[in-house]
Amino acid sequence: MKDGSSFYKTIAAAPVRCCVLFGLMLLPSLLFAQEKGKVEVVKDPKVDSLVQDYVVGDKGKNIAPASSDGYRIQIFSGSDRQAAYDAQAKLKAKYPDLATYLSYRAPNFKVRVGDYRSRLEAEKVMQDLKPLFGGLFITQEKINLPKLDTE
Numbered sequence: 001m002k003d004g005s006s007f008y009k010t011i012a013a014a015p016v017r018c019c020v021l022f023g024l025m026l027l028p029s030l031l032f033a034q035e036k037g038k039v040e041v042v043k044d045p046k047v048d049s050l051v052q053d054y055v056v057g058d059k060g061k062n063i064a065p066a067s068s069d070g071y072r073i074q075i076f077s078g079s080d081r082q083a084a085y086d087a088q089a090k091l092k093a094k095y096p097d098l099a100t101y102l103s104y105r106a107p108n109f110k111v112r113v114g115d116y117r118s119r120l121e122a123e124k125v126m127q128d129l130k131p132l133f134g135g136l137f138i139t140q141e142k143i144n145l146p147k148l149d150t151e
Contacts, residue, residue, distance in 0.1 A: 070143030071122040072101065075133045076111040084109035087133070094132060098125075099144070115143035 076087035088100050088111050101112045113129070116122040122138045129136055 067142045068117070068145055069140065071116045071119050071138050071140055072112040072114050072143065073116075073122055073126050073129065074110060074112050074137055074139050075129065077108050079107045079109065081109055084111050087111050090132065091129075095129075112139060112141075115145070117143070 075091060076084055078084065084102055088102055091098065091100055091111075091113060098113050099115060103110050103112070114122065114125060116125070119138060126136050126138065
């Protein structure tokens, strides 16, 4: 036969269980009781001026991005540093207005010329450079864009 005291224990525990269950049901409503739709942004006023300079340009001038995809002509590739400098000097003597770029990636030095937006521009200049250098070819890479004339 069962003990009679267990029956009274279950009846006494019923109100406690009901309170716990009721509390668990109210918990989600307390979590979602925050006010929706209000966001307060705290920032330094200098941020607005920096964003304005970036979008419009410094002092109202239109400024192009510093680099873009484009083309350069490679005139030298080799492991001799002095030969790379000589190729760069030879080009500068004949075409002083062309920009030259010397880079090193082990074990080779590379000399590249120009900042051309289209491959056609690079091919035109490459035809002029063929008598001076052999083995020229066009590479695609990031180029420096020219400064915009604001006048």
